[in-house]
Amino acid sequence: MTSLKSQRRLAAQILKVGEDRVWIDPNRIEDVEAAITREEIRKLIHEGVIKPLKEKGVSRARARIIHQKKKKGLRRGPGSRSGAAKAKISKKEAWMKKVRALR
Template identity: 40%
Template sequence: MVVNLRAKKRLVSRVTGVGIHRVWFDVEHVDDITDAITRENIRSLITANTIKIKPFRGTSRGRAKLKRIQKRKRGTTAGSKKGAKGARVGKKRVYV
């Protein structure tokens, strides 16, 4: 029997302060989850590992790092420079 647990997921995400997609329910204990109606019930299920919070997954910077390494190989010719002559190297530094 399929049970709609969308409201329970939303409640768990509010109690724990994480997103809905990080909430995981143990399929063997669906009856216990459906019976849990208060925030205290939800907290007890989390301590019993019936409800788990998945670890945070950030955006991988791997591709960006490779791109930055490749860009280091480029030369700094006239077309690559941005900013005025005085913006890249100050007038005083040029003088000294």
Template identity: 70%
Template sequence: MTNLSSQRRLAAQILKVGQNRVWIDPERMDDVEGAITREEVRKLIHEKVIVSLPEAGVSRSRAKLVQEKKRMGRRKGAGSRTGSRRAKISKKDAWMSKIRSLRKRLRELKASRIITESTYRKVYAVAGSGKFESVAELERYLKAKDLWRKR
């Protein structure tokens, strides 16, 4: 293998690319070896013996896969989160989670006949107003107001 570093350097300067992007035709190595001036290298570039390779980009395929998984709701576990809980979970999501658990507990109490239908309706509305922070607080409220069904 002949040393073509000076020809490669000249070609890179002429083509305005890095030396790694200069391709030299392996069939015409002897011609390139004989070219020692800029003019001779320019002639070889014109003859397509020396060509600049296309710029290599960074593939987005892996990024697209991750993006697709995130769209599907993956990669959202505790290990992927930074910042406080309140910063990450939107107010709407926090509200939906809370109100769903409150309404679920109210349905359970009504189904097991621990509270009456009228109590259920009243407390359901109170829960919707945002009075209760948790299921435990809801149950404390029912106990304090003596809304449990009389046995």
């Protein structure tokens, strides 16, 4: 199989995407090999031989799961809290801890 590096690069510039996002039809590789000018590449894009692949997004699945757990009141323990010692524990909780130790 011959290298389609220059064709891929031209197609990426024309489509305004990265080289990794250029899809070339495996059944029409001979036509792509023959195309050496921008005009020929544009023609192949118009025919649908070369297409831009969709951009991959970031999945929110894990974020949704964590959000549901936080709604239930989970993931809010002392290990999940950040901040100063007095900010982490409320005045009431600190007092309760102190009084229980005295009893």
